[in-house]
Amino acid sequence: MNWDDWRLRINELDNQILKLLTERAEAALKIGDLKRRQEAPVYAPEREAEIVRRLMAANVGPLPAEAILAVWREILSACRALEATLTVTYLGPQATFTHQAARERFGSAGVYRPARSIVEVFDEVERGRAEFGVVPVENSTEGAVNVTLDRLIASDAVICGELRLDIAQQLLSKASDLGEVKRVLSHPQALAQCRDWLAS
Numbered sequence: 404m405n406w407d408d409w410r411l412r413i414n415e416l417d418n419q420i421l422k423l424l425t426e427r428a429e430a431a432l433k434i435g436d437l438k439r440r441q442e443a444p445v446y447a448p449e450r451e452a453e454i455v456r457r458l459m460a461a462n463v464g465p466l467p468a469e470a471i472l473a474v475w476r477e478i479l480s481a482c483r484a485l486e487a488t489l490t491v492t493y494l495g496p497q498a499t500f501t502h503q504a505a506r507e508r509f510g511s512a513g514v515y516r517p518a519r520s521i522v523e524v525f526d527e528v529e530r531g532r533a534e535f536g537v538v539p540v541e542n543s544t545e546g547a548v549n550v551t552l553d554r555l556i557a558s559d560a561v562i563c564g565e566l567r568l569d570i571a572q573q574l575l576s577k578a579s580d581l582g583e584v585k586r587v588l589s590h591p592q593a594l595a596q597c598r599d600w601l602a603s
Contacts, residue, residue: 428482435486445487446509446534448564451479480510490514492524492533504568505537521550528560536560542570544596572597 404412438445455475462471483489491509494501495517505515516533518524524536538551555562572593578584587594587601594601 428485431482431485445483446489476510480512484512488514490533491535491537492516492518492527493537494518494521494524500568500570501537501539504566508566525554525558525560529558570596
């Protein structure tokens with residue numbers, strides 16, 4: 404097959420994928436109707452995890468597991484949004500690690516609202532202004548996040564899932580050599596996460 408033949412083949416496959424996505428979305432709408440009638444929650448993390456595990460086990464390549472996970476996260480998110488729009492609040496501002504964790508958990512089809520504090524995240528969920536809240540519980544450098552633990556004890560909100568997020572920080576400077584850097588400005592949490600590297 405030549406270049407044009409392969410492009411035609413890809414077009415055919417894309418059309419098949421779109422047809423199957425449409426069928427999946429229609430099935431999700433039917434499930435959404437059943438959930439509403441039975442007053443069942445829209446978000447079923449155990450079912451979504453089961454789907455992802457099954458597909459990851461069935462994947463024989465050449466796409467890596469991370470690619471399959473990313474694609475399916477968005478398919479699940481889009482289908483869930485057909486059932487109902489979920490509002491997720493997280494410790495902000497936008498683009499924080501907590502925001503990243505929220506999007507990794509719920510996909511891009513949700514409504515995301517940053518909160519100014521962990522206490523505000525809990526308040527938004529407790530008052531029904533958000534279906535879910537995403538807060539840090541612990542990290543490898545600073546240990547447990549006490550405000551979160553205190554609120555979990557005092558709140559009626561319950562943990563419905565957890566996500567482990569690998570953190571990477573970048574140092575930005577106009578200096579051409581690290582030895583020229585004399586002062587580093589950052590959020591206290593980021594400085595704490597990087598203190599060993601900064602001290603070296």
